Amino acid sequence: MKKYLQFFILIFLPLSVFAQTGNIQGTISDQNGIYVPGANVIISELSKGAITDFDGKFTILDVPTGDHTLQISYLGYATIEQNINIKGGETTVVSINLNPKSLELDEVQVSAYGLSGQAKALNTQKTNQNITNVVSTDQIGKFPDANIGDAVKRIPGITMQVDQGEARNVIVRGLAPQLNSVTLNGSRIPSAEGDNRNVQMDLIPSDMIQTIEVNKAVTPDMDGDALGGSVNLITRSSPQSFRLSTTLGSGVSFINDEPIYNIGFLYGDRTKNGKFGWMIATSYNNVDFGSDNVEAEWVNEAESPLTEEDIEVNPFVEESDIRTYQVQRIRRSFSANVDYAFDANNTIYLKTMYNWRDDRENRFRLRFRKMEPVFADGTENIIGYEGEIRRQTKGGIPGGRIKNTRLEDQRMQNYSLGGNHLLGNLKVDWMASYAMASEERPNERYAEYEIGDAIGINANLGNPRYPSFSPSNASDATLSNFELKEFTEENQFTEEKDFNAFLNFQIPADIFGAGDGTIKFGARFKSKNKERDNDFIEVEPVSGFDTLADVEVSDYTKTDFLAGGQYAAGEFVDPAFLGRLDFSNAASFDKSSVEDEFLAGNFDVDEKVYAGYVMANQKLSEKLSVLAGVRLENTKINSLGNEVIFDDEGDFESFNEVRDESSYTNVLPGIHFKFDPTNRTVLRFAWTNTIARPNYVDLVPFRNVINEDEEIETGNAELDPTRSMNFDLVAEHYFESVGIISGGVFYKDIKDFIYTSLSEDTATGYDLFQPLNGDSASIFGAEVAFQRQLDFLPGFAKNLSIYLNYTMLTSSTDGIRNGDEIRENIDLPGTAPNMFNGSLGYADKKFSLRLSTNFSDAYIDELGENSFEDRYYDKQFFVDLNASFTINKNLRLYADLNNITNQPLRYYQGVENRTQQVEFYEKRLTFGLKYDLFKK
Numbered sequence: 001m002k003k004y005l006q007f008f009i010l011i012f013l014p015l016s017v018f019a020q021t022g023n024i025q026g027t028i029s030d031q032n033g034i035y036v037p038g039a040n041v042i043i044s045e046l047s048k049g050a051i052t053d054f055d056g057k058f059t060i061l062d063v064p065t066g067d068h069t070l071q072i073s074y075l076g077y078a079t080i081e082q083n084i085n086i087k088g089g090e091t092t093v094v095s096i097n098l099n100p101k102s103l104e105l106d107e108v109q110v111s112a113y114g115l116s117g118q119a120k121a122l123n124t125q126k127t128n129q130n131i132t133n134v135v136s137t138d139q140i141g142k143f144p145d146a147n148i149g150d151a152v153k154r155i156p157g158i159t160m161q162v163d164q165g166e167a168r169n170v171i172v173r174g175l176a177p178q179l180n181s182v183t184l185n186g187s188r189i190p191s192a193e194g195d196n197r198n199v200q201m202d203l204i205p206s207d208m209i210q211t212i213e214v215n216k217a218v219t220p221d222m223d224g225d226a227l228g229g230s231v232n233l234i235t236r237s238s239p240q241s242f243r244l245s246t247t248l249g250s251g252v253s254f255i256n257d258e259p260i261y262n263i264g265f266l267y268g269d270r271t272k273n274g275k276f277g278w279m280i281a282t283s284y285n286n287v288d289f290g291s292d293n294v295e296a297e298w299v300n301e302a303e304s305p306l307t308e309e310d311i312e313v314n315p316f317v318e319e320s321d322i323r324t325y326q327v328q329r330i331r332r333s334f335s336a337n338v339d340y341a342f343d344a345n346n347t348i349y350l351k352t353m354y355n356w357r358d359d360r361e362n363r364f365r366l367r368f369r370k371m372e373p374v375f376a377d378g379t380e381n382i383i384g385y386e387g388e389i390r391r392q393t394k395g396g397i398p399g400g401r402i403k404n405t406r407l408e409d410q411r412m413q414n415y416s417l418g419g420n421h422l423l424g425n426l427k428v429d430w431m432a433s434y435a436m437a438s439e440e441r442p443n444e445r446y447a448e449y450e451i452g453d454a455i456g457i458n459a460n461l462g463n464p465r466y467p468s469f470s471p472s473n474a475s476d477a478t479l480s481n482f483e484l485k486e487f488t489e490e491n492q493f494t495e496e497k498d499f500n501a502f503l504n505f506q507i508p509a510d511i512f513g514a515g516d517g518t519i520k521f522g523a524r525f526k527s528k529n530k531e532r533d534n535d536f537i538e539v540e541p542v543s544g545f546d547t548l549a550d551v552e553v554s555d556y557t558k559t560d561f562l563a564g565g566q567y568a569a570g571e572f573v574d575p576a577f578l579g580r581l582d583f584s585n586a587a588s589f590d591k592s593s594v595e596d597e598f599l600a601g602n603f604d605v606d607e608k609v610y611a612g613y614v615m616a617n618q619k620l621s622e623k624l625s626v627l628a629g630v631r632l633e634n635t636k637i638n639s640l641g642n643e644v645i646f647d648d649e650g651d652f653e654s655f656n657e658v659r660d661e662s663s664y665t666n667v668l669p670g671i672h673f674k675f676d677p678t679n680r681t682v683l684r685f686a687w688t689n690t691i692a693r694p695n696y697v698d699l700v701p702f703r704n705v706i707n708e709d710e711e712i713e714t715g716n717a718e719l720d721p722t723r724s725m726n727f728d729l730v731a732e733h734y735f736e737s738v739g740i741i742s743g744g745v746f747y748k749d750i751k752d753f754i755y756t757s758l759s760e761d762t763a764t765g766y767d768l769f770q771p772l773n774g775d776s777a778s779i780f781g782a783e784v785a786f787q788r789q790l791d792f793l794p795g796f797a798k799n800l801s802i803y804l805n806y807t808m809l810t811s812s813t814d815g816i817r818n819g820d821e822i823r824e825n826i827d828l829p830g831t832a833p834n835m836f837n838g839s840l841g842y843a844d845k846k847f848s849l850r851l852s853t854n855f856s857d858a859y860i861d862e863l864g865e866n867s868f869e870d871r872y873y874d875k876q877f878f879v880d881l882n883a884s885f886t887i888n889k890n891l892r893l894y895a896d897l898n899n900i901t902n903q904p905l906r907y908y909q910g911v912e913n914r915t916q917q918v919e920f921y922e923k924r925l926t927f928g929l930k931y932d933l934f935k936k
Contacts, residue, residue, distance in 0.1 A: 022086040023422055024060040025344050026094040028052050028072060032934035033240035036098055037211070038123030038134075040073045047515025047619070051127040054211050055237045061518075062425045062508040072096060073679070075123045076738040091344040091422055095240075118787065119738045124211070129617060129627045130672050131217040131684050131728050131744075133157075147331070148209055149201030152231060155214050156785050156805035159832050159856035161873065162905045164291060164327060164359075165921030166202040173216065173746065173781055173809065175228025176830030179692040179722065183232045184414050185351055188223060190437035190496035192410050194532050194601075195697035203355050203412055205283045205333045207247065207264050210236040216746070217672065217686035217728045220613040220629035221504065221520060224668045227692035227724045227750070235351055238277030238339050239268040242934065247283075249894075249928025255562070256326070258288035260926055278338045285331040292562040293323035293919040296467050298909050300868055302382075305375045313382065315868075315914065317459065317467050319369045322567045323919075324556050328360040328405075345422040355412045360405035363394040364556045364572045368469045371457055385459045389471070391482060391548065392448040395575035404579035406444045412437040427506040434499050441492040447573040449482035449548045460566070464914045468566045479548040479571060487539040489583060490598070493532070500526040514619035520629075521614040528607040530696045536597035539583045540590045552577035562902070562920030595652045596644060600713070603700040604640040607693075609633055615670075627672040635693065636663045639717055641702035648707045660701040660717035666691050680736070684744075686728040694719040694754055698771040710766045720773050725749045730783075739788025750777040753828065757817050758865055775815025777828045783807045796844075803839040803852075816863065823863075832859040832873075846886045854878040861907065871916060874906035884930075895927040 028036045035056025042049030043063065050058040065088045072080040077098055086092055121134040128134075133155045149167030153160040160167035161177065169177035182189050182199035189199045211234040218226050247264035261284070268279035297319040301310045332355070339349035371387030396402040401409075418431030456472030471477040504522035511517055545551055553571040561567050583589050615629020639662075644655045670688040677683065697715065704713040730744030752773040761768040785805035791798045811828040834857040841850040855877045862871040882896040902922055909916040 020065050020088045021062045021425070022065060022088055023091040023345075023425070024058075024063055024070075024084065024086070024094065025091050025422070026058050026070075026096065027240065028056045028058070028096045028098065029240045031097060031099050033097075033243070034934075035237065035240065036074065036123075037120055038074075038125070038127045039098075040127055042071050042073075043068050044071055045069075047622070049516060054124070054213075054234050056240075059422070059427060061422075061427060061506075070094070070096075072098075074098060074119075075126060075680075075734055076119050076736060089424075093344045121211070122734060122738060122740055122787075124213075125740075126682060126732065126734055129625065129674055130215060130219050131686055131730055133214045133216070135212045147202045148204040148206050148212070148233060151206045151209075152201060152212060152214075153854055154803075154837050154852070155212070156783050156837070157216065157229075157781070157807045157835065158214065159835050160201070162876070163202065164325070164329070165289070165899065165905075165924075168200055168202045169198045170201055170231055171830050171832065172214065172228035172231070173748075173779065173807070175692075175748075175779075175828075178695055179830070180228040181223060181226040181230045183223070183230060184353065184435070185234055185416055185431075186222075186232060187414070187416065187431070187433045187435065187500055188225075188498065188526070189233075189412065189414070190435050190498040190528070191530075192412065192437040192439040192494060192496070194439065194492070194494040196695040197693070200410065200412075203331070203357050203410055204233065205264075205285060205331060205355075207266075207283055208235065208281055208333045208335055208353065208355075209233050217688050217726065218670070218690060219627060219672065220615040220631040220668070220670055221522065223524070224611070224631050224633050224666060224689075225691050225693050225721075227690045227722055227748075235335055235337060235353060236266070236268075236279050236281055237349075238270060238279045238337055240270060240277075242269045243267070243279075244931075244933040246931045247928060249926055251287075251896075251924060251926030251928075253287060253289035253922070253924050255290050255292070255920075255922035256288065260288075260924065261286040262926065262928060275341045276338070277340075279336070281333075281335045283331075283333045286328070287924075288328045289921070289924070290327050291325045291919050291921050292558065292567075293321070293325065293917065294466070294563045294567060294915070295321040295323065295917045296909075296915055298868075298914055298916070302373050304380055306378075306380060311380060313373065313380075315464075316371070316373060316382075316385065316461060317368075317469070318371055319367065320371075320467060320469055321368075322366040322569050324364045324558065324561075324569050326362045328358075330358045332356045346419070347421075348417070348419040351414075351416045351418075353412075353414045357410045358401065359408040359410070360403060361394065361408065362405050362575050363392075364569055365392045365394070366390075366569050367392065368457060370454070371459070371469075372454075374456075384472075385457045386454040387457045388451055388454060389477060389482075390448055390450040390485065391570070391572050392446055393573040393575060393578055395445050395447075395578045397443045397445070398576070398579040402443060402579075404575045406441060409440045409442075410438070425508055428504070429506075430501070430503045432499075432501040434497075436495065436497050438493070438495040440494075441490075444490050444492065445578055446486070446488045447551075447578045448485045448488075449573070450485040451477060451481055452483065452485070466564055466566070466915065466918075468564075470568075479553065482548040484541070484545050484547070487541070487545075487578075487581070487583070487589075488537065488594075489539060490534065490536040492534045494530075496528065496530040498526065498528050500524060509616065509618075511616060511618050512620055514621055517616065517618035519614070519616050521612075523612040524609075525611075526607075526609040528609075529605070530607075531604040532602055534598040534601055536594045537583075537591050538594050539581075540592075542588055542590065548573070562904075562922065563918055595655065596646060599642045599655050600644045600702050600704045601697075602642060603697065603702065605696045605699060606638045607696075608636045610636075623676045625674045627674075629670060631668040631670075632665070633668065633691075634663065634665045635721070637661065637699060637717070639696075639700050639715075641700035641715060643703040643705070645705045646707055658701040658703065662699070662717050662719075664720060666721065666723070680734045682732045682734075684728070684730045684732070686726070688726045688728075690724050690726060691721040692724075693721045694771070698754060705764075705766075710764075711769065712761050712764065712766045713769045716771045719754060719771060720752045722753045722773075723751045735788050737789055737791050739786075741786045741788075743782070743784045745780070745782045747781075748779040750779070750828070751775075753777050753813065755816055755829075755863055759817065772817070774813060777811065777813040779809060779811045779828060779831060781807060781809040796842075799842055799844050801841045801843065803837070803841070805837050807835040809833055809835075821866070826863065827860045829860050829862060833857045847883070848885075849883045850881070852880045852882075854880075858908075858912065868910045870910055872908050872910075872912070874908055874912070876903050876905075877901055878903050890933050891929065891931050893927075893929055896925070898924045898926075 161169040245266040249262035251260035266281040270277035373382040374384040414435040416433035502524040613631040675683040732742040811831040836855040839852040861873040879900040
């Protein structure tokens, strides 16, 4: 790399020394000193220009010496002009402020916080060469979203999978979470998930992010592993001048009427000479809540009492849970960013972020299991059901941070050091970053009691959306009839470490003679390590604890259980009692490791990616430009897993480590056309190629041989990445009053998608479950969006604004093999056919109110062995309300009401009315004060 750098410097530096040209480095900010992204800066007589980045900075290279006039245009503002003088071989530095008095339209609202978030986002989106959607932090503030996942779901073509009532995993244009990338300042965020690459978006508070950029058509200088798209989270940068911002809030979770606490703080400034800037930000959110959950597993076969062979019967529930969750979620985040300008040509920066979330959870699970139909004597007519019952408490040890709960300690940290340099006409930028994500669950305890012999079960299947069960005779299910099944304790730890570095070069190159253009090339190296190290022990009391009647219990029946009053949880082992048990006391408890619970799941994977690219961004005419290039990525993987063998009784027999290696190379060309028929209308077309690397757990060469069930579960180190050829066509029209109407279509031709196959193992004849590459899949979709203030209406109505977007998707897959059956024309998992966002807002100089909706249609989430076993994620419709009142130019009051519809998370099996899981969270109310102070 050093030799290459010297080569390029030797080639280009002499050109810059002897050429009678100079460069321009500039910053554009608003009246409060906050950077303005997406501004168009041009020297019209030279047809040369640049676009400000997310930090409001721009660079124009190779400008002839002499006097010139810069023209700065910004949506909703009058064009600003500034005279500059360029000296040969020097870089001229300019700083320009957009001032509210420059507004063309009286109707455009500019608050004490500067340019509106909508204006910043739309200007950035308009001037980007590729197809993007942009949301700024100010715009996020208009929606009641505490974490970044809930903010992302407002963007066209985006839907989110929910966990405990908060948006967690992002689906871009119908592509499942593992098929998209989430980056922080352009570098991939590591995942704390144990078996996939999903980034937990609910880990990051929304107020720690400056801008969200969704790249739906990636360019060659971006990572290629973004099959659906890339969500880039951009952290706050050091300000132009002093800024102080604080948030103090509270609220209530209506599911348990417990308080919510929220604190935020931001402070930044720059030295008088403008060389050194810093920004620190921190936030704290504490919410005590929970959920009410019902689950069911449906089957449609049973053993005939006449032939002792399986026959098809009306669907019934084989296993069902009533679950009550009590959760405390504490989210902490800290960010510190600094930058230093040595001179006009050389700047370095350091960006850091640390996110730490504690989830404390108690779960109380009543399970009806192994339910089977009872047939009338001598017939195949079902007259009832019988099964077993279990009661399980999830908890932990007392004291410390665990507090008799299951503590899930999740952390994500990122440290990035980078620089921007001008070597004559050669622009160089680089960055090296280290990131780590981890999830630790220490001393997780379970106490489970069971009625192990089948008893009569009343099965109410009349409404399959809410199936319910109870013992036929209450006397069969008294506490004394529940015998101890097991006490267990486990420790889980997953960690992903990520080091990556990139180096980019850019030179001016007017290939087509249209007045402006650049050639950019560079390289990136990424090194990842992911490991999972779990253990599991069973604890058997030496004496006592025989039945539920012999231990401390608490009743967790809720009269207002949100799934319905027919669900009565009943009594469970008290978590405090479970925590007090001294499992390390050999006189009272015998402990034994249960290898079959964790060995197959433990792994260690190293992944290295070597990438390089070259691309040209050129004007073909005054209105038409093209960006074309190619990216090359080579991936090398070294993985370690375990082969675990169980005997004919289902007991652990032996294990041995298995190591495997694999590698693959992908060539990813792309081309982007941008046509501007007017200064407010943009047409875009893109042809791109992207990939999605397999989940780590699928690559691990583990092997579970279960002789008792004649089954084998195995990984597949030879999996290929999923590949996609993408076509996008979009038209956008931007209103002068800061708004947009847009529409577009897209098509994805996908190869080698990954699914879990069921086949016969040739050596043993057992059922073999293994991840494989499918043949092909395709997605076709259309998007429309509309945003604007209704300033053309009379009176107070001109203060109304509308935000609407709709996405339609269709998909199909081929080549899914389960046994001898090949399933064709199945929807690709994760593809929601319809997605909609809408909001109606009102804002005047003091008061604002916004009603927001978010809808995503039902979609297939996981393929089963057949259509009856396919799992679907049900449609969701969220309604949120938020309001704010400006007390003075620095202080405002806010209030947010989330999940007004009490929208549950719901999965169904095969058909819509057959519930597999339904979980309710109730509404949340938050309110507080926000204070912002700016000094120039």
